[in-house]
Amino acid sequence: KVVGKALFSEWVLPFEIISILLLSAMVGAIVIARKEIVKKEEHS
Numbered sequence: 001k002v003v004g005k006a007l008f009s010e011w012v013l014p015f016e017i018i019s020i021l022l023l024s025a026m027v028g029a030i031v032i033a034r035k036e037i038v039k040k041e042e043h044s
Contacts, residue, residue: 007015
């Protein structure tokens with residue numbers, strides 16, 4: 001409970017920034033992986 005209260009009271013902005021950063025990293029990884037799959041399909 002204490003950690004949860006600290007995250008959503010004192011550390012809201014850093015928590016949100018990190019969550020946006022992680023989300024954008026996941027989206028970027030998916031985009032890169034899909035591009036590689038398309039390239040492999042074109043060569044076959």
